Amino acid sequence: MTNTRSARTIAASGLLAAACVVWAAVPLSGARSIGPVVLAAAVACAALSVARLALGAAPGDPVVYLNPVVHAWRLLTRIVRRWLWAEGLVVAALVLEALHRSRPWHTGLLSAALLAYLLAVHLAESRARLAVLRPQVPLLAAGLGLVALAVGAAMLPAVTGSAADLMAILAAVAAVAVGGLALQQP
Amino acid sequence: MAAQREQERAGPGQAHQVRPRWSASPHALRLITLALAGLIIALITQRPEFAGVAAPAVLLLAARRPERPGQVGVSARTSATRLSEGERADLMVTVTEYGDHSVDLMVHPRYAVVPEPGRLSGDESRLPFRVDRWGRRSLGTLEITLRDRWRLTEGHATVELPTVDCYPRPAAQRTRVVLSRLPSRLGEHASRSSGEGVEFTGVREFVPGDRQRRVNWPATTRRGRLQLNTFAAERTQNVVILADTSSDVGEPGSTPVDLALRGSAATARAYLGVRDRVGLVIYQHSVRWIAPGLGARHYYRIMDLMLADPGLTDTRSREAGITRLPRAGLPPGSLILVFSPLLDRRLVETLRDLRERGFGVLIIDVLNAEPADRGDSFSGLARRIWRMEQQAIRFSLRELGIPLVHWNGEQSLDEPLAPYTRRVMVSRR
Numbered sequence: 056m057t058n059t060r061s062a063r064t065i066a067a068s069g070l071l072a073a074a075c076v077v078w079a080a081v082p083l084s085g086a087r088s089i090g091p092v093v094l095a096a097a098v099a100c101a102a103l104s105v106a107r108l109a110l111g112a113a114p115g116d117p118v119v120y121l122n123p124v125v126h127a128w129r130l131l132t133r134i135v136r137r138w139l140w141a142e143g144l145v146v147a148a149l150v151l152e153a154l155h156r157s158r159p160w161h162t163g164l165l166s167a168a169l170l171a172y173l174l175a176v177h178l179a180e181s182r183a184r185l186a187v188l189r190p191q192v193p194l195l196a197a198g199l200g201l202v203a204l205a206v207g208a209a210m211l212p213a214v215t216g217s218a219a220d221l222m223a224i225l226a227a228v229a230a231v232a233v234g235g236l237a238l239q240q241p
Numbered sequence: 242m243a244a245q246r247e248q249e250r251a252g253p254g255q256a257h258q259v260r261p262r263w264s265a266s267p268h269a270l271r272l273i274t275l276a277l278a279g280l281i282i283a284l285i286t287q288r289p290e291f292a293g294v295a296a297p298a299v300l301l302l303a304a305r306r307p308e309r310p311g312q313v314g315v316s317a318r319t320s321a322t323r324l325s326e327g328e329r330a331d332l333m334v335t336v337t338e339y340g341d342h343s344v345d346l347m348v349h350p351r352y353a354v355v356p357e358p359g360r361l362s363g364d365e366s367r368l369p370f371r372v373d374r375w376g377r378r379s380l381g382t383l384e385i386t387l388r389d390r391w392r393l394t395e396g397h398a399t400v401e402l403p404t405v406d407c408y409p410r411p412a413a414q415r416t417r418v419v420l421s422r423l424p425s426r427l428g429e430h431a432s433r434s435s436g437e438g439v440e441f442t443g444v445r446e447f448v449p450g451d452r453q454r455r456v457n458w459p460a461t462t463r464r465g466r467l468q469l470n471t472f473a474a475e476r477t478q479n480v481v482i483l484a485d486t487s488s489d490v491g492e493p494g495s496t497p498v499d500l501a502l503r504g505s506a507a508t509a510r511a512y513l514g515v516r517d518r519v520g521l522v523i524y525q526h527s528v529r530w531i532a533p534g535l536g537a538r539h540y541y542r543i544m545d546l547m548l549a550d551p552g553l554t555d556t557r558s559r560e561a562g563i564t565r566l567p568r569a570g571l572p573p574g575s576l577i578l579v580f581s582p583l584l585d586r587r588l589v590e591t592l593r594d595l596r597e598r599g600f601g602v603l604i605i606d607v608l609n610a611e612p613a614d615r616g617d618s619f620s621g622l623a624r625r626i627w628r629m630e631q632q633a634i635r636f637s638l639r640e641l642g643i644p645l646v647h648w649n650g651e652q653s654l655d656e657p658l659a660p661y662t663r664r665v666m667v668s669r670r
Contacts, residue, residue: 112347139270139271139274141271142270142271142274145271145274145275145278146274146278149278149279149282149291149294150278150282153282153285153286153288153291157288157290159288159289159290162288162290162291162293162294163290163293165294166279166293166294166297169275169294170275170297170298173268173271173272173275176268176271177266177267177268177271177392180267181268181345181386181388181392182345183343183345183392187343187392188392190390190391191301191390191391191392194297194300194301194304195297195301197297197300198296198297198298198299198300198301199297201293201296201297201300202293202294202296202297203293204293205289205290205292205293205294205296206290206293208289209288209289209290209293
């Protein structure tokens, strides 16, 4: 039962990683010249982060006498376990998104997908149930509200004068409200 | 660190306090990465939507966290401290005083310890396990991870799990080798002399003083004189098991040492079951021994000797040999059952000596391995010479009148011993 759940969580994190990379990459023609390099890095990070979750914890007792193939495999798995592939994927996906022209709603959805990916990775590596994230739901909702606010602000045409001042005041009120909501959480 | 590990070490069932080491969780580090990357890109590109990307992560990281427990109480014990190979037991873990944090437990088993499907979490957990190879085995370590409700900080502690004694799994044995001459002590083996047993041996004429209840009336009627039934006396025998654990060759789990100890355990159980006196001599880099004794408790003394540290028991050097054991360790007229791969020449000489001293000796050959064949002519020649040497050793022992059977460790011990269990084994002096 636990293994099935763990496999499901790993599969979910893999799908979310793939979705983040694809969403940040398309259209590839829209990205600048380093786009393919960053895309390759993002794909590698996504694949290796899923591999890291699938490998699980390192085996306990060290085995002294190993044949070269097993030794090489152990070395490879140690490298996969040690490096921070999920962090690499987050940075690569955001850089890939920044290489495109401004498209705020697209970035907002990428933000939500990256957050979901990070939560899925945490659930997979800690072998925890989805219910452990229940206390975080209000904060996550508030955070996504802030994302929507930022996306909305980016989509507004540049305004000047009293309208711009009004928008700034509204944004500040929204930020204070969200901050207060967050700090109320015990 | 070592001192802390030492402090965390405790015997089975003892609750003790451990101090977790706190640090930011990998989840927190990933959220920090997301927040920093979003903010930096927002600054560089001057695109506010990237600042929004950082917002959920910043909110989660800024949330107030519950107070961390300085210490947690941990108790780990097993449902049994003595097991046989392959037998199942439960590891029971209790964690207390962890406050509002969640607890995640993970067992890192040591060699030959196999955890079975089960879940360790919460206050009281139970995890089934088995031990696949005999020995005094530490179960491993228990890693305790405490997480706050936001999953941003983690406290780690490691606790040493209890040790269990895993006895060799006794091989199947139902029959027993019995000597023709038995000491005059009451037991369960029918001897050649007549006595008060239940096994009918014949009819003889009544003499004054005989018990009238044993009169055989049909025979009396036929012969016209009082005839009496006679019965075999029932005697016990002294059995000394000699386990040669000096050569550990072959596949782990089926080496001569494994087979010798499993065979010895089976033999001890079979003979103690019929109230014989059983002793054990372990022939390794020194000779360890326990004098013949009776009963279920003596079985556990024998099993404990198999696992005992040589430094903690009464030992004699191998050079002194088992022939120098005190009389209590090797009573005259004993049946000596030897489990050995016969790779140690000194043991072979000792067996010859025991035979010449009139002991009934039976060797169970537990060698099931050969030198590896490297495919070249020299290794092939070496294997042939080695085989011839082994055959010569076994031939010379048979010539001395020492019976020798081969046991592969998989079949029941009754099969190789069958020629000697169907009738009594004649012991010549």
